[in-house]
């Protein structure tokens with residue numbers, strides 16, 4: 001008998017065919033109230049789940065006694081209680097690598113958009129406010145040659161360093177769990193502690209995961225280390241930052257601007273003070289959101305899931321402790 005897979009993310013026709021050839025599939029189209037009710041109904045018979053953007057904690061997982069695997073369509077795994085999954089021997093997989101370059105592109109888009117005031121000035125043109133040559137009041141700041149600070153030198157951090165070093169001639173400072181000699185050699189990057197990075201970098205870019213250790217890492221004390229010309233970029237997770245402290249820092253000119261793809265609460269409240277600030281570029285958690293990359297992520301998740309259901313070790317296993325063969 002085919003195993004039961006519950007999807008809470010729509011797949012392309014090709015991937016859906018591939019999955020349906022191996023499994024009985026229930027698709028939950030939207031995670032709204034009726035969709036969540038449908039999910040609760042499907043969980044008791046589910047052997048595997050595939051999706052993203054849903055906090056899957058014990059209260060939901062306890063409804064799924066037969067669950068063997070969860071394939072997350074994301075690299076970040078902060079939506080899952082990994083210890084609990086491991087205790088229950090439920091395999092968790094993610095989708096690293098396939099989204100690295102696209103997410104780094106988003107990071108650079110935010111760097112350029114904030115430094116050169118792209119959104120603000122495009123809005124000015126759209127509103128008919130371009131009546132004469134713009135003057136210093138509307139000038140931005142250079143990106144090339146400025147110091148790029150990367151907090152969390154993993155896959156995406158490295159892809160950002162590559163762009164900064166080779167594309168924009170930027171000296172690279174980084175802070176991570178440990179120094180990476182290969183990164184230093186390739187990109188001329190310099191390892192430093194977090195405070196030094198916050199004090200010296202022109203662009204402070206977060207590319208680390210949300211964990212118990214990183215939650216609230218960038219707080220009022222951290223913003224106080226930055227300079228009035230610093231630009232803060234977050235493409236990791238909103239909860240790594242104390243958003244109230246960031247808003248204060250922006251309000252009081254402690255930093256020049258911020259490019260933000262992620263927020264404490266998503267979707268961002270339309271009344272957020274961040275949306276009233278010309279020096280903030282806010283995007284809707286779109287780091288990996290291109291047609292090509294989202295399809296590659298979905299394909300990766302399907303492969304992981306089918307491997308798990310076939311009793312094979314999936315390529316992107318997050319909790320090896322759950323692997324018992």
Ligand SMILES: NC(=O)c1ccc[n+]([C@@H]2O[C@H](COP(=O)([O-])OP(=O)(O)OC[C@H]3O[C@@H](n4cnc5c(N)ncnc54)[C@H](O)[C@@H]3O)[C@@H](O)[C@H]2O)c1
Pocket residue numbers: 075076077096097099100103151152153154155156157175176177178207208209210211213214235236237261262285286287288
């Ligand atoms: N905005 C988006 O759409 C988007 C897209 C993809 C990934 N992300 C986020 O980016 C994160 C990073 O992805 P990745 O593939 O580069 O992961 P990765 O594991 O390759 O890199 C993360 C790096 O952060 C470092 N790190 C972790 N905790 C740290 C700490 N306390 N102090 C210093 N360094 C620390 C790790 O050592 C690692 O080098 C993901 O976990 C996800 O949350 C966001």
Ligand SMILES: O=C(O)[C@H](O)CO
Pocket residue numbers: 052073074075076077099287288
């Ligand atoms: O972690 C990830 O993969 C991104 O945030 C997309 O959800």
